[in-house]
Amino acid sequence: MLEQLGLIGTLRDEDQSPEEPDSDSDPEEQPIVLNRKKKFGSQTRSAKDFNTEFEFAERDGTPNDDWVMADVLKQLKNRKTRTTLDQKIDKIRKKRKAEEKSAQTEAAGGSAEKMEDEDEEEDTKPAAEELDDDDDDDKEEEEEDEDEDEFDSGDEEILTKSDTLRDKERRGRKRKSGEEAPESFYEDASQYDDKLTFDEMNLSRPILKAVTALGFKQPTPIQKACIPIGLLGRDLCACAATGTGKTAAFILPVLERLVYKPRTMQVTRVLVLVPTRELGIQVHSVARQLAQFTSITTCLTVGGLDLKSQEAALRAGPDVLIATPGRLIDHLHNTPSFELTHIEILILDEADRMLDEYFEEQMKEIIRLCSYNRQTMLFSATMTEEVKDLAAVSLKQPIRIFVNSNTDVAPYLRQEFVRIRPNREGDREAVVAALLTRTFQDHVMCFTQTRKQAHRLHILLGLMGLKVGELHGELSQNQRLENLRRFKDEQIDILVATDVAARGLDIDGVKTVINFTMPSTVKHYVHRVGRTARAGRSGRSVSLVGESERKMLKDVVKSAKNSVKARVLPPDVILKFRDLITKLEKDVEAVVKLEREERELAASEAKLSVAQKRLDGSASCDSQRVWFQTQQERKQSRVSKALQEFDLALRGKKKREKFMKENKKKDLTPEERAQFEILKAQMFAERAAKRERKPKRARAMPEEEAPHTVNKKERKGGKKSVFDKELTNTSSKALKHYRAGPSFTDRKRLGLDRKRPGGSRFKKK
């Protein structure tokens, strides 16, 4: 079977024969076995990953954060659409059903001979009607179940080589990564007191009370390692697998320090930066819940929520501010009296993302505005070079806490792959539809590379009668939060999302993550699949892997600690779903048309209302906000960045160029659509690789304070240093500054004599 699949050969070693499947039984009925040697259960869990006595998943009831969410929802702008996408999908489905019914009645009126013919046709029809019709009869359901058994019991194969080999590779890698992190810079504190309890952490009563209210019985390893160090006020750089409680690991010491050292002024003392709005809302919710029995105030400042109420909240000087970079900078420029000079603690959640190219300019600006004498803490499940680079310039004697390696997936995750055969790229939608209708019916997150594909999958699966929602950057904030809420509340079974939902989101009970295409990097993969198997629970990921994505699969297999499996769908099932999708294509178009019409109507209504207001003389003449980058500039820089990426991805790759050119204008076939998704991921990966090779530019403090970070290439090369810039800056302000020499604060900071050589600048007359 595996040879037929040809998976092992290219994945690992040509000569290596595949191992036998470990189980013939139905995986749905059995607890998921993640490691063939270690059976699932507390007795045999790897001591490395978790303490055997540690009951992560057990809590005293589910904490309720509705009260926190209610406050957030108040900040939403109420932009209503006429009808939701689901209503449109429903409308088209009903229309189609009615058409089918009338066709059937017409056919029933025909001759007996004709009827026989049609019956035969029905038999050859795919699971189509069985699948998309809610009123399936029992017989059909039975057939489905049989299919399911057949599929589940025999079709899984093990892909990976023995664990020993992987261990060897890991040891090799560890040694390597040890070399990458010179001890001179990082003090390593990855070892922690495994027996430490919350009570022994010197946390004050109101905080311990909140910990209990959240149902946390014991700290997780990353919490045991980070909380004591965070409390000491030390800078740290922490890495632990997804879903292992990093949020509380940084919130708890922060709150304790605020309780211990009460405020003397009404100023913001803690800043937590996150990459996405939803993550901001989530972190804010955790912070509020953990601070609920203290007088500590928190504030959320993320895009998509009401600016005015955020401004008012910021002016009050909340103790803890949780923000996304863009919105924060907007406030820094436009909210009078709001500044970061009093920030005592800066936290970057998803630090590698916060410090990558995308946020580079904004982060430089923010770090520059923060007080220098602060504690800085970096957290992520995937700490990388960029982090080390910025850590080198903005952390002071940092402590490195790596509870997991940066490619480790969640400990109880079972990883599976479905091979997409060459020239069968167009099967992806069919495979996903088959998986979602037959095997993974609820609590599923499905990731796509593009918003367009996410939207299409939503429509397609919706037309098949599944309860689906989507989450990506093209939706309004209302829609994003509403879809997330519906998924959390189990009103929808499947959430189709782009990478905007890949990091940090903690959605209770996600059982399965499906990757429509492999993400662009292993890092992205780790975060995507990290939406399941959280807080000590088990979960499963299923990734569709085509020819061009094998390299990525190979990387994932290499870093996997547990066996990685190949899931095989019977070809006839795929065929049936493919036919079904072809049949539904018209309906997809009809839904898209409804959407377009509604959009056009809304646009012309908006124009009308603006014109009306102008006529009435009531058009708003609000003063324009000042942008860090104006909307136009941001747009321009995005376009030029996209062009650069595109250029980079196509350079020397004629095939791609041809493909992109040919397919830009016409409607894409399923194959082309899938190919486009993969290309997008590849382009992203290439850009990331290029970035890796590029000398890093982020400099958060003067060079002399981080001498070991000065890049040799930069010194030699044409790149201008801060020094060069200073020499060539001839603005009157700069000249005055140089004539006067270092300021009092600079002298103090650099340990120079506090008095200027020539006495005071302002001599008494």
Ligand SMILES: Nc1ncnc2c1ncn2[C@@H]1O[C@H](COP(=O)(O)OP(=O)(O)OP(=O)(O)O)[C@@H](O)[C@H]1O
């Ligand atoms: N000590 C604890 N005991 C039980 N549950 C906990 C504990 N600490 C955190 N949790 C729960 O674990 C889940 C995951 O936590 P969190 O979202 O902080 O993970 P994370 O490590 O930040 O993940 P990611 O890398 O995906 O951002 C949350 O539901 C949280 O409430």
